[in-house]
Amino acid sequence: MLLTERDVRLPLCDGLTPLLSHFRQQAETYLSENEIPVRFAVTETSSKGYNCELDVLRFEGKLNLPKPSSIFEFAQREIENTKSFNTVIWLFLPASALK
Numbered sequence: 525m526l527l528t529e530r531d532v533r534l535p536l537c538d539g540l541t542p543l544l545s546h547f548r549q550q551a552e553t554y555l556s557e558n559e560i561p562v563r564f565a566v567t568e569t570s571s572k573g574y575n576c577e578l579d580v581l582r583f584e585g586k587l588n589l590p591k592p593s594s595i596f597e598f599a600q601r602e603i604e605n606t607k608s609f610n611t612v613i614w615l616f617l618p619a620s621a622l623k
Contacts, residue, residue, distance in 0.1 A: 530554060536571075554578060
């Protein structure tokens with residue numbers, strides 16, 4: 525198993541596709557069959573596209589659990605605190621998956 529960070533440039537969204545779906549679709553083009561994204565961050569937006577960091581976990585051999593849910597799935601909080609904003613997208617795997 526290997527964890528790597530990739531700097532990727534994604535094209536601008538066409539405005540018809542929801543932004544989170546656009547990021548998921550574009551980020552998946554940088555993944556091979558035995559890789560899953562564990563962190564995604566947009567670090568800069570310009571007229572040329574989105575500069576992003578994509579952290580990827582690569583497995584050697586078969587994954588020992590069902591395919592994990594996507595880090596790009598949105599789960600709205602029931603309580604909202606708008607005093608400050610921070611977001612981190614992480615994927616947690618059980619220890620049994622790492623054998």
